[in-house]
Amino acid sequence: MDNRPIGVFDSGVGGMTVLKEIMEKLPTESFIYLGDTKRFPYGSKTKESIIELTKNGIEFLIKKDVKLIIIACGTATSQALDFIKNLYNIPIIGVIRPTVEYINKTNKKNIGVIATAGTIRSKGWEKAILNKIPDAKVQSIACPLLAPMVEEGWNENKIATLAVKEYLKPFNKIQTLILGCTHYPLLTKTIKKQIGRKVEIINIGKFVAIKTKQILNEFKLNSIDNKKQLEVYFTETEYKFNEVASKLIGKKIQAKLVEEENTYVIK
Amino acid sequence: MDNRPIGVFDSGVGGMTVLKEIMEKLPTESFIYLGDTKRFPYGSKTKESIIELTKNGIEFLIKKDVKLIIIACGTATSQALDFIKNLYNIPIIGVIRPTVEYINKTNKKNIGVIATAGTIRSKGWEKAILNKIPDAKVQSIACPLLAPMVEEGWNENKIATLAVKEYLKPFNKIQTLILGCTHYPLLTKTIKKQIGRKVEIINIGKFVAIKTKQILNEFKLNSIDNKKQLEVYFTETEYKFNEVASKLIGKKIQAKLVEEENTYVIK
Numbered sequence: 001m002d003n004r005p006i007g008v009f010d011s012g013v014g015g016m017t018v019l020k021e022i023m024e025k026l027p028t029e030s031f032i033y034l035g036d037t038k039r040f041p042y043g044s045k046t047k048e049s050i051i052e053l054t055k056n057g058i059e060f061l062i063k064k065d066v067k068l069i070i071i072a073c074g075t076a077t078s079q080a081l082d083f084i085k086n087l088y089n090i091p092i093i094g095v096i097r098p099t100v101e102y103i104n105k106t107n108k109k110n111i112g113v114i115a116t117a118g119t120i121r122s123k124g125w126e127k128a129i130l131n132k133i134p135d136a137k138v139q140s141i142a143c144p145l146l147a148p149m150v151e152e153g154w155n156e157n158k159i160a161t162l163a164v165k166e167y168l169k170p171f172n173k174i175q176t177l178i179l180g181c182t183h184y185p186l187l188t189k190t191i192k193k194q195i196g197r198k199v200e201i202i203n204i205g206k207f208v209a210i211k212t213k214q215i216l217n218e219f220k221l222n223s224i225d226n227k228k229q230l231e232v233y234f235t236e237t238e239y240k241f242n243e244v245a246s247k248l249i250g251k252k253i254q255a256k257l258v259e260e261e262n263t264y265v266i267k
Numbered sequence: 268m269d270n271r272p273i274g275v276f277d278s279g280v281g282g283m284t285v286l287k288e289i290m291e292k293l294p295t296e297s298f299i300y301l302g303d304t305k306r307f308p309y310g311s312k313t314k315e316s317i318i319e320l321t322k323n324g325i326e327f328l329i330k331k332d333v334k335l336i337i338i339a340c341g342t343a344t345s346q347a348l349d350f351i352k353n354l355y356n357i358p359i360i361g362v363i364r365p366t367v368e369y370i371n372k373t374n375k376k377n378i379g380v381i382a383t384a385g386t387i388r389s390k391g392w393e394k395a396i397l398n399k400i401p402d403a404k405v406q407s408i409a410c411p412l413l414a415p416m417v418e419e420g421w422n423e424n425k426i427a428t429l430a431v432k433e434y435l436k437p438f439n440k441i442q443t444l445i446l447g448c449t450h451y452p453l454l455t456k457t458i459k460k461q462i463g464r465k466v467e468i469i470n471i472g473k474f475v476a477i478k479t480k481q482i483l484n485e486f487k488l489n490s491i492d493n494k495k496q497l498e499v500y501f502t503e504t505e506y507k508f509n510e511v512a513s514k515l516i517g518k519k520i521q522a523k524l525v526e527e528e529n530t531y532v533i534k
Contacts, residue, residue: 038312038316043506045505045506046503049305049503117506118506121506144415144418144419145415145419145421148412148415149412151411152411152412158429159426159433162429236312236316238312238313239384239385239388
């Protein structure tokens with residue numbers, strides 16, 4: 001039993017959809033979310049920069065005394081997780097492996113991935129899938145406009161429909177579609193209309209939540225505290241970050257600003 | 268007469284449309300362009316961060332021995348120019364004032380502005396216009412999706428048309444429309460179709476080019492060198508920055524990467 005909070009790190013506000021799923025699955029846990037909104041998006045950064053920024057985020061959360069860390073960002077997971085997970089003394093999980101483990105169980109081999117350009121370019125999903133399911137056929141498509149569309153609230157209008165149609169056009173006979181960017185669950189309805197009902201749409205937050213529960217059980221880290229809390233920190237609080245975060249998690253978010261000179265040093 | 272290059276600073280690659288206009292107007296000049304692609308976009312950053320990053324950029328260009336600096340970014344101009352222009356010993360011009368001076372001469376008072384959320388939120392255009400033309404009526408609309416659409420090459424398709432239509436809908440009887448984001452000149456055709464032929468569409472690069480020529484003449488800084496050169500530096504060269512830059516300026520760009528530890532220190 002461990003009443004300390006779970007840390008969630010993301011490059012911005014998108015990880016709120018992952019946090020939403022985890023909070024639903026683990027209703028007695030407390031959470032500290034850090035969104036590096038000042039340097040968002042990570043998708044256009046080098047691997048080296050992403051590792052450096054992810055380490056900064058992890059160290060901020062460790063100072064806040066979290067018991068486990070979830071990297072809720074597809075780009076940071078694919079570029080930085082393997083490099084950093086053994087540097088710290090607490091469990092760190094990303095969004096890719098839990099999802100791939102689930103897909104492996106479904107026995108479906110024709111897998112589509114949509115994500116930001118950075119995540120697609122890193123081939124993080126493709127490598128992880130082929131590593132676990134060597135005979136899988138993976139088709140990946142970068143959709144750089146979909147995340148900003150969700151932020152604009154254009155997730156079910158005609159523009160979103162046309163953009164989704166345009167982006168999904170090249171997919172050929174996929175059975176499973178991974179929403180490889182944390183903003184995309186809000187496009188589920190629009191995507192379902194385009195891709196058809198036979199394709200299973202994967203909201204990665206769900207499988208991260210299942211994995212988190214497993215790890216808490218395994219390491220006996222479950223909380224029995226009833227004073228469950230959610231603290232949200234952003235490295236930049238201007239712009240509409242609180243508004244978009246609230247939209248993604250489905251409840252009002254008011255983030256605290258991380259004071260960089262004290263707690264979040266750029267190395 | 269001064270054969271040193273002109274420096275152009277931008278938060279990313281958008282300033283290439285401004286550089287294009289200046290190069291056409293000043294064919295004997297050399298240029299050094301710095302795009303802070305690593306920290307792009309500035310639109311979601313605080314005023315304090317934007318000032319700090321713009322100073323870094325200016326100091327990089329000054330070390331490269333430029334004779335004049337153009338801040339080709341609407342956000343950096345509106346948030347940082349007034350604060351930093353007296354800190355250095357060379358002329359620094361932004362994209363706002365030259366445009367407003369032109370509009371003042373046209374005697375048109377109903378002015379629309381479209382730009383990124385950060386630029387609109389800063390009210391930089393509005394303040395500058397009302398300062399020069401107190402009886403102007405300014406309507407401003409943030410269009411956060413238009414710049415990423417241009418980067419995707421979606422500037423004349425149906426999605427761009429619908430997005431432009433949606434964004435421009437609230438404008439009421441404007442006579443002039445300022446393209447307050449440097450990506451937007453590539454949407455001119457699409458915007459013209461929606462807004463009608465009577466509205467004058469303002470490509471800010473044109474007026475920055477005119478202003479630059481005036482200053483070179485005034486301070487006798489014109490180059491008579493025939494070895495005119497263009498050097499382009501980005502703080503991040505991965506992703507499709509070179510590709511988008513080439514699209515915006517209409518010729519092949521291959522940027523050099525700024526090595527931050529040596530020349531571009533984050534304070």
